[in-house]
Amino acid sequence: MSHELVRARAPLRLGFGGGGTDxxxxxxxxxxxxxxxxxxxxxxxxxxxxxxxxxLLVAADRDQSWQAPANAPLPTDEPLRLLKGVYNRFMxxxxxxxxxxxxxxxYADCPxxxxxxxxxxxxxxxxxxxxxxxxxxxxxxxIARLAFDIERRELGLAGxxxxxxxxxxxxxxxxxxxxxxxxxxxxxASADHVMKELEASLVLYFTGVSRxxxxxxxxxxxxxxxxxxRPLEGLHALKxxxxxxxxxxxxxxxxxxxxLLDAGWSSKKKLAHNISSSDIDxxxxxxxxxxxFGGKVSGAGGGGFMMFLVDPTQREGLxxxxxxxxxxxxxxxxxxxxxxxxxxx
Numbered sequence: 001m002s003h004e005l006v007r008a009r010a011p012l013r014l015g016f017g018g019g020g021t022d023x024x025x026x027x028x029x030x031x032x033x034x035x036x037x038x039x040x041x042x043x044x045x046x047x048x049x050x051x052x053x054x055x056l057l058v059a060a061d062r063d064q065s066w067q068a069p070a071n072a073p074l075p076t077d078e079p080l081r082l083l084k085g086v087y088n089r090f091m092x093x094x095x096x097x098x099x100x101x102x103x104x105x106x107y108a109d110c111p112x113x114x115x116x117x118x119x120x121x122x123x124x125x126x127x128x129x130x131x132x133x134x135x136x137x138x139x140x141x142x143i144a145r146l147a148f149d150i151e152r153r154e155l156g157l158a159g160x161x162x163x164x165x166x167x168x169x170x171x172x173x174x175x176x177x178x179x180x181x182x183x184x185x186x187x188x189a190s191a192d193h194v195m196k197e198l199e200a201s202l203v204l205y206f207t208g209v210s211r212x213x214x215x216x217x218x219x220x221x222x223x224x225x226x227x228x229x230r231p232l233e234g235l236h237a238l239k240x241x242x243x244x245x246x247x248x249x250x251x252x253x254x255x256x257x258x259x260l261l262d263a264g265w266s267s268k269k270k271l272a273h274n275i276s277s278s279d280i281d282x283x284x285x286x287x288x289x290x291x292x293f294g295g296k297v298s299g300a301g302g303g304g305f306m307m308f309l310v311d312p313t314q315r316e317g318l319x320x321x322x323x324x325x326x327x328x329x330x331x332x333x334x335x336x337x338x339x340x341x342x343x344x345x
Contacts, residue, residue, distance in 0.1 A: 005048045008129035008341035011038035012109070012116040013166035014204075014298055014307055014332070016257075017242030017264055022160030022177045026235050032177035034162040035188070035242040038170040040333045041109040043121035045129040050101040057083040061107040070099035076155060082106075082119065085155045086126040089146070094134055104129070114206065115297060115304030117163030123147040124167035124339050132341040140338055141185075144168035148181060170338030174246055190249040197254050199333055200312040201293070203319055204305050207280065208327045234270030241267065258293020258309035265296035280306070283325050290314075290321055 013036045021032035050056070057080045058065045064079045072095070073088040083104055091099055106126065108118040124147045131138050138146070144164040151157050151164070165175055165185055172195070174186040190198075241264045248257040265284075280297060287295055287308050295308035310318045319329035 003049070003133055003135070003343050005046065005344040006129050006133040006341055007044070007046045007344060008125045008132065008339065009042040009044045010121045010125040010128060010167035010339040011170055011335050011337065012041045012043065012114075012118055012121050013038050013163060014116070015162060016261065017245040018238050019162065020160070020268065021235050021239045021242075022162045022175070023158075024160075027160070027177040028179040030236075030239070032160070032175075033239045033242045034160075034175045034177070035173070035245050036162055036166050036175065037172040038166050038335050038338065039116070040335045041116065043108045043118055043125045043167070044106065045122070045125040046103075046105045047129045047133045048103045049133075050103055053101050055087065055099065055101060056103040057087070058103070058105040059083070059107065060105055062112065070101040072097050072099040081155055081157075082123055082151065083126065085150045086123060086130060089150050089154065090130045090134065094136060102133070110305075111206070113304055117166060119157075120147065120151060120159070120163030121167040123151045124164055128168075128339040128341045132343065140165075140168040141183075143339055144183070145181070168339050171336040172249070172334065174242070188246055188249060191252060194249060194252045194254070195334060197252075197312070198249070198257070198309070199331075201254055201258070201309045201315070202332055203308045203310060203315055203322070203329055204298075204332050205283065205308065205322045205325075205329045206305050206327050207283070207325075230270045234267045237267035238264055254309065255293045258295070260294065261296050261307075261309065262288075262294030265294075268296065279325075283322065283327075286321060286325070287318065290318055292318065 016035045018034040021027060022034050026032060053070050054067055055070045056067045059080055066080045072091040074084040076084045083106060091097060106122050108122060110116055110118055112118060124143060127143050127147045147164045148161045152159060161177055161183055162175055165183060169185050172188045172190060174188055176184045241260055245257055245260045248260060293309040295306060298305045298307055322329040
């Protein structure tokens, strides 16, 4: 059973602590732990049935499209590898290998390469849209696992699993990653007033530089496989920091949480040579001199979004300072809603 028109969305995320420990082989050997929170920026997908024999795939935010006669499987080369990969998996697993003519359109509320997990959130939104379109039942765990499997294993794009689980579940979570891609998601029951204070303290700064996270993660994985001491120590410290950050939020200590973000950023820079840059360091040093509690680059590093925590009364001043570096500063809100879809009648 398929519907005529379905839309879906999945939230992007801020990775607070433990990012990088969800990447193999670290999580296979030592177990990864990540603290992250979904924010009210989303990846969006529409899927519509067609009455011809075509498949049309569109990445509206990249102004890219691809069209061909419906065939299964589609070639998974660029452009639009992610869309092709999701289409192929659903045709193989749920349509008996028969190609269904459809139009799939995707876009996200932030630029690609932002460090907010947008590519994985897009895959999760596509999985959720196709699930609804084909009338299938899947819980958040199944959606996250399937999205991870398509992006990381079938398409071979390097990275961890935290983005898929954040997009599928929403909320503030402590995530544990084990061998064989096993994962558990533990909601963090931080008090409502603490989350509001965290929100009021938060500033996101987009550097204007989109980066390809896979290259950074490939270097991190190579360092890990060679058991280089410095990157391994960095990952151990990041994992320990995730537990400390959770405890700081449970205790309602937002300035202490910011200081832990700062310590985590120092550990993160040990993982690969291109996680930071002279431009990122200049922005970070200026924010520290301004008086932020702490901050870090979101995601793999190398560009994208930076996040800072500051006294809420100083937030506007920090945004003005950051804007002098040529990027854009903004607030963000948290969301407890994960991937969701609806039928357009």
